[in-house]
Amino acid sequence: MIPRHNAGLGSWPARRAAMSPDRTALIFSDRAVTYARLDDRITRLAARLRSAGVGPGDRVAYLGPNHPAFVETMFATHLLGGIFVPLNFRLAAPEIDYMLEHSGAVALVHAPGSAFSVRPGTIVEVGDAYEKWLGSVSSPPIDVAVGMDDPALILYTSGTTGRPKGAVLTHANVFWNCFNLLAGVDVASDERPLIGAPLFHVAALNQCLLPTFLKGGCSVLMPSWDVDEALTLIARHRITWMFGVAAMFAGLAQSPRWPDADLSSLRSVMSGGAAVPESLILAYQARGLTFCQGYGMTETAPGATFLEARESRAHVGSAGLPVFFAGVRCVRPDLSDAPPGEPGEVLIRGPNVTPGYWNDAGATAAAFTADGWFRSGDLARVDEEGHLYVVDRLKDMYISGGENVYPAEVESVIFEHPGVAEVAVVGVPDPAWGEVGRAFIVPAPGAAVDGASIRAFLAPRLAKYKIPVYVDVVASLPRTGSGKVRKAELRRRAEGAS
Numbered sequence: 001m002i003p004r005h006n007a008g009l010g011s012w013p014a015r016r017a018a019m020s021p022d023r024t025a026l027i028f029s030d031r032a033v034t035y036a037r038l039d040d041r042i043t044r045l046a047a048r049l050r051s052a053g054v055g056p057g058d059r060v061a062y063l064g065p066n067h068p069a070f071v072e073t074m075f076a077t078h079l080l081g082g083i084f085v086p087l088n089f090r091l092a093a094p095e096i097d098y099m100l101e102h103s104g105a106v107a108l109v110h111a112p113g114s115a116f117s118v119r120p121g122t123i124v125e126v127g128d129a130y131e132k133w134l135g136s137v138s139s140p141p142i143d144v145a146v147g148m149d150d151p152a153l154i155l156y157t158s159g160t161t162g163r164p165k166g167a168v169l170t171h172a173n174v175f176w177n178c179f180n181l182l183a184g185v186d187v188a189s190d191e192r193p194l195i196g197a198p199l200f201h202v203a204a205l206n207q208c209l210l211p212t213f214l215k216g217g218c219s220v221l222m223p224s225w226d227v228d229e230a231l232t233l234i235a236r237h238r239i240t241w242m243f244g245v246a247a248m249f250a251g252l253a254q255s256p257r258w259p260d261a262d263l264s265s266l267r268s269v270m271s272g273g274a275a276v277p278e279s280l281i282l283a284y285q286a287r288g289l290t291f292c293q294g295y296g297m298t299e300t301a302p303g304a305t306f307l308e309a310r311e312s313r314a315h316v317g318s319a320g321l322p323v324f325f326a327g328v329r330c331v332r333p334d335l336s337d338a339p340p341g342e343p344g345e346v347l348i349r350g351p352n353v354t355p356g357y358w359n360d361a362g363a364t365a366a367a368f369t370a371d372g373w374f375r376s377g378d379l380a381r382v383d384e385e386g387h388l389y390v391v392d393r394l395k396d397m398y399i400s401g402g403e404n405v406y407p408a409e410v411e412s413v414i415f416e417h418p419g420v421a422e423v424a425v426v427g428v429p430d431p432a433w434g435e436v437g438r439a440f441i442v443p444a445p446g447a448a449v450d451g452a453s454i455r456a457f458l459a460p461r462l463a464k465y466k467i468p469v470y471v472d473v474v475a476s477l478p479r480t481g482s483g484k485v486r487k488a489e490l491r492r493r494a495e496g497a498s
Contacts, residue, residue, distance in 0.1 A: 001141040003079070008146035008171035009210075010046075010078030013039040016216055020189075024218040026068050027237060033068060035216070043139040046076035049107060051137070052122040056081030056144055059103045059154065061120070063087040063096065064111025065223040066199050069126045071209070073109045078152060078171075081144040085154045085166075086200035088480075093117050095164075103154050103166060103358060148172040154358050155202055155298050166358035167298045174206055176351040177301035180323035181211045184306040185270070185292070191217030192265075193241040194233055196225040196248065197483065202302045203272050207294075208243045227251045231261045238265040245483035246276045247422060249291075253283045254421060254444060268292055268309055272302070277415040278317045285313060295319035295346075295390055299354040299367070299374060304328055304346070305388045318387040319380070326350030327373075328388065330380050335369060343381045343391045343406070347373035379406070396487055398427025398435040400465045407487075410437060410458075410466055417457050419447030424477050424485045425468055428494045437468035438494045442476060449473060470494070 002014045013035070016025070021036035033041075054060060060077040062070050062084070070086065077084040085103045087096055093115040100108065100118040107122035109130070124130055152171045156164040181187070191212050197204035199221075212219050220237050222229065225248055233239060249271060252258060268290040276293055284291040290309045296302035305328055307320030322328040330344035331337055338344030353374050356364030367375055379391040391397075392406040399405070407425035414423045422442035427435040443449050451471035458467045472493075478486040 001143070003141075003143040005143050005145040006079065006081070007148055008078055008081075008150060009152055009174060010075060010080070010144070010146060012213060013042045013075050013079075016213065020216045023216055025213070026071060026219055026221060028066075028068050028221045028223075030236075032218075038068075038072070040139055041134055042072050042075045042079065043142060044134045044137050045072050046079040046142050047137050047139060048133055049076055049082075049122070050080055050142070052107060054080055054082055054107055054122070056146070057151075058082045058107070059085050059105045060107045060109070061085040061087055061100060061103065061105040062109050062200075063114045063116065064089050064109075064126060066195060066204075066221045067111065067126060067223060068221065069109060069130060070199050078146070079142050079144065081146045081150070083151045083154055085156075086205070088156070088198070088200050089114060091115075098163065099156050099166070146171065148175065155200075157298055165360055165363050167354050168356060168358050169202075169301050169354055173301045173352050173354065174210065176325050177206050177303055178211050178214055180303050180306070180325050180352060181207055182214070183324040184294075184303075184308050184320075185211075185268070186309075187211050187215050187217070187241075189216045191215060191241055192220060192237055192239050193217070193243065194220050194222065194230060194237075194239040195243070196222040196230055197244055198224075201483075202298045203243055203296070206301055207270070207272070207303065208241070225251075227255050228257070231255065231257050234266065235262040240265055240267045242266065242269045244269070244271055246271060246280060247479070247483055249276075249284065250280055250415075250422070253280065263287060263289065270294065272296060272319075276317070277412040279412075279416045281312075281316050285316075293319055294323075295378075295380070295388060297376060297378075300326070300348050300350075301352040301354070303352065304348045304376075307387075315387050317389060318383075319390050320388060321386055322388075323350075323352070326352055329373065330382055330388070338381070340382055340384050343379045343404075345394055346376040346378045346380050346388075346390075348376060349373045393487075396426070398437070400427070400430070400435050400437070401433045403463075403465050405435075405437060405466050407437070410439070410462065410468065413458060413461050414439060414441065414454065416461075417449070417454065419444050419449040419453075421445070421447075422477050424487060424490055426487050426490050426494060428470065428491070430469070433465075436470070437466070438470040438472065438490075439468040440472045440474050440477060440490055440493075442474060 017039035025035045096116040097118040153169040154166040294306040296304040392408040421444040430436040
């Protein structure tokens with residue numbers, strides 16, 4: 001039964017099951033589930049949660065890798081009018097405990113071995129117990145009144161500095177983001193995205209899974225990212241579309257299987273979350289693939305700008321134009337518009353923008369200008385045609401000898417070195433210049449790099465003040481669950497090494 005009073009995401013499974021019951025909705029570990037079967041399982045789970053006391057406005061958390069149970073828990077929560085709280089399973093128990101307590105979660109569905117101490121009222125482990133839970137209840141129709149402006153999600157920010165904040169996204173925020181995505185990407189009803197990025201990250205959820213669900217396509221879920229497995233699944237399931245962060249796409253391009261990999265089914269790949277080196281985009285274009293990228297954040301659900309496929313070659317490196325239903329500005333510190341070419345802070349306003357942070361009025365007030373624009377904390381410039389080029393995080397820029405240095409620019413050039421697999425640059429104190437750069441480099445397999453060779457490579461490519469004074473060769477870079485580099489941790493490392 002299609003709910004009559006639920007205007008939110010909770011009505012989607014029944015609507016899609018009515019329209020295309022026999023289409024495959026999800027594939028996981030080569031096991032497929034149809035939209036009809038998925039709708040039945042979601043309704044059973046909702047009935048179980050309701051019998052356990054979950055009602056409108058209650059928070060239900062999910063903790064674990066990508067799995068069909070994530071999708072089922074999310075939609076079941078929304079069917080009941082609750083708020084879904086996806087958690088980063090890579091965090092330590094105290095970090096998870098903070099989010100469970102802060103959100104006030106009344107129920108938790110989790111993968112085996114998950115780390116947490118806080119005990120919400122209802123806890124169920126994915127596996128045999130979860131399947132018995134679903135199988136021991138009937139699936140009566142559920143129709144709870146849900147409005148578009150009701151909260152749908154609490155998504156905890158990466159927490160690169162301080163305690164993470166819980167960004168609230170309403171059902172309307174998610175709907176409008178889907179509309180924006182569909183206006184810029186030709187998502188088809190036979191779409192088969194490979195979802196290897198974690199679903200607790202807003203882009204994998206709202207930019208891939210939900211638009212595909214809306215169109216009746218089939219999402220292929222990976223529990224965690226693995227380059228070899230991804231290349232295998234692309235060929236086996238004829239993947240048409242992928243979202244990933246730069247590190248994921250770099251890993252694919254650096255694989256020894258890359259030159260001969262069967263990528264013939266791929267229509268496009270899409271990246272976001274951090275600046276993408278131009279050389280990486282060109283590597284995909286050389287394979288005949290359309291590489292699209294966008295810009296956004298958790299608080300904008302996430303899309304704020306997007307570079308459409310038709311423009312991906314003409315504007316390599318750009319994050320595109322504002323999405324159809326949103327406004328984007330780059331401003332000076334006095335909030336006046338920055339002219340073309342001058343970096344400024346990115347402001348966003350639109351129906352996809354969060355109403356604020358969960359139980360944090362102070363952070364909510366600080367995030368918006370007096371006239372309602374959301375302050376991103378990111379620096380970008382626009383060209384004469386209005387295309388956005390992300391420069392860096394405002395807090396990551398450093399000043400060396402009176403000159404602004406944007407680490408993302410330096411990283412992009414270092415990444416062109418054939419011996420570099422990954423790189424991150426931070427500013428560190430210097431008695432003569434105020435600040436100088438420190439680069440942390442992960443070498444490519446079999447490559448040997450050091451500070452002297454990197455600086456020699458950069459000398460003809462960058463101004464001297466932009467070239468890092470220090471180069472640390474490391475085995476890996478610390479990353480958040482969404483794939484962003486934890487630069488605060490690198491700064492702490494630099495302080496300890498000085």
